[in-house]
Amino acid sequence: MKRREAALRAVAHLVREKGRSALYDLTGLAGGFPLQSEDLELLETYAGPALFEEQLELWGKKHLSGDKILALNRTSSGILATILALVKPGDEVLHYLPKKPSHPSIYRSTELVGASYREIEGDEDLWIKPNTSLLVITGSTMDHKIISLTDFKMALQTARENKVPVLVDDASGARIRTIVYDQPRAIDLGADMVITSTDKLMEGPRGGLMAGRSVLMDKIKTKAYQYGLEAQPPLIAGMARALEYFRPGKLLKAIKRKDKVYQLLKKDFHRIEKTPTGVMLTPTALEEEFDKRNIKTKLSADENAILLAMILLRKYHILTIPAVGMPGASPTLRMDMAASDAGRLDEYEILNSLLGSMNLLKEWDGNQQIIKEFLFE
């Protein structure tokens, strides 16, 4: 806990003293909030929220298609609002996804309204029951496993034949499916509704952006406002700006950057692995790298990962999860190349930061005094 607080202080100090550009946040978990100072001023008037809502309607439709846009506090909030609006007790919600496990929000909201829940994986047969009142299709899972276009079209066709409305949970899919895998947008394929997370593979705040047919969106909007699920004006402004600044090419570059970083780092760090949008070193992999270099710290594998993350932060201003993670969180060192700051680092800078950290650790030669000061100072 003390180490986490020290890391948070180090980040805040760096940003306040040297500006945001001095920090390279590669956690991939930092939501964007690309507001301008004049946006802040306008937000504090009655007119601001209305104007940003118009902007979101405009940019949201460009991104997702659909007749009407609705901004939700989170993707989970949008799923809850949809199920509250369209599913009655005794109905069934059918969830079709490329691969289990599914995101729990769909099951939870279904259970709340007293409906039953069924899951079908991509390679299984899809059938609709008489009481199925909503089909949810997951476009891309949390691990970026995407639905095949054939399966997607088949599911939409089955739903249409049975007159069941379809919500596509395209949290990351609205970008990864369309930009990386060149699939059409969910609405363009015939889905009635789609929802995406504005912080996933784009630089917006955490939040849910929904689009779809007006008559359905109006029902969902009513439920969202009744239960407090809608996004508030500052979030709407952040989403609108993030969509305005969004460029598909940047995502493609991030994927390429990941491959480059992976290829280069592999030469010196054999156990490095790929993630959907970055690279990672597990504590076990790091332990091997330490042994190979004859680095001794007298710390556990997990603590070594945390120590390395703290060196990356203090010496190279590169922020990764182990430095700021809660006690008990995974100490795997991930570097997300889709993080907005990743574009300001090339693969050699990343390699040098890791090699430099290794050299420093070797110099310290397990000196507990130096290590402790470095972790908690």
Add this chain to the structure above:
Amino acid sequence: MKRREAALRAVAHLVREKGRSALYDLTGLAGGFPLQSEDLELLETYAGPALFEEQLELWGKKHLSGDKILALNRTSSGILATILALVKPGDEVLHYLPKKPSHPSIYRSTELVGASYREIEGDEDLWIKPNTSLLVITGSTMDHKIISLTDFKMALQTARENKVPVLVDDASGARIRTIVYDQPRAIDLGADMVITSTDKLMEGPRGGLMAGRSVLMDKIKTKAYQYGLEAQPPLIAGMARALEYFRPGKLLKAIKRKDKVYQLLKKDFHRIEKTPTGVMLTPTALEEEFDKRNIKTKLSADENAILLAMILLRKYHILTIPAVGMPGASPTLRMDMAASDAGRLDEYEILNSLLGSMNLLKEWDGNQQIIKEFLFE
């Protein structure tokens, strides 16, 4: 609709060209979002949200007391999360309030979990049933009718004797009860939980700030995260700053300012009325004022109110609801003296803006060409 858009454009233009201080937003509906530029930069890092959460914990406890703070997307979201966490199907939620009508969010959330709902007004007897699992006490209604301290203490005592947890819905009450009526804070009186709206009688964003006993707050927090009800980092930052900048004296000044404005305006506008934190002229009242001054516009009473609001906006930069309201919204001209901009206007400036507008209307002598241009230009 065209008039609303013209008004929104006028506000945006004014703020962008002459700065936020050129506008006097007296709608009382504009949420505050008092972030600094450096807050924006920090928000876009992993560390920002963690640091603002710490700040909110600090300032939230100063404002509400309690062991633990939780920030919700809205007060309604907090009520839903509480009921999801503490109320089971077949239980009863008892709502004790100074005066009906009650806010619908309590009933709605109760119905959603399959529990029964009962309301008791301040002067009625309060009794607990065996299946009552939550007592909600409304500290101050939407019309700022507050609960008496005797009733409040009696209700808390009854709940304690029956071991029923108490949530105080102190949306505006956390300030109006304590600052204007000098009552203790809900938690200090013995409530287990309290929730307040950070945009009511303080200059924060719309959102719910909750405080209470740790063991209960942990349960509520879990439900909030599961269903997407928690406040997102930008909102948390806005709340933390608003609480940091909050000064009780400003609210007391606003109430005094309301009385001064009312007294002065009454001399020229006999039909002016008081609201809890401001003054208002209904369309009917305005019609009398027009007649008295022999002003003819060939418009309906509602349209006259809208026209006056547009003059106040364009000529005096004073923003009121009729100028920017949706078609069908109440065209009553309200001026909220608790709005943050109200402190930059004295009662004579407000009087002069109204008298000046009246003179202009008289000059125009019902010229439809001028009026239309003024409304829609």
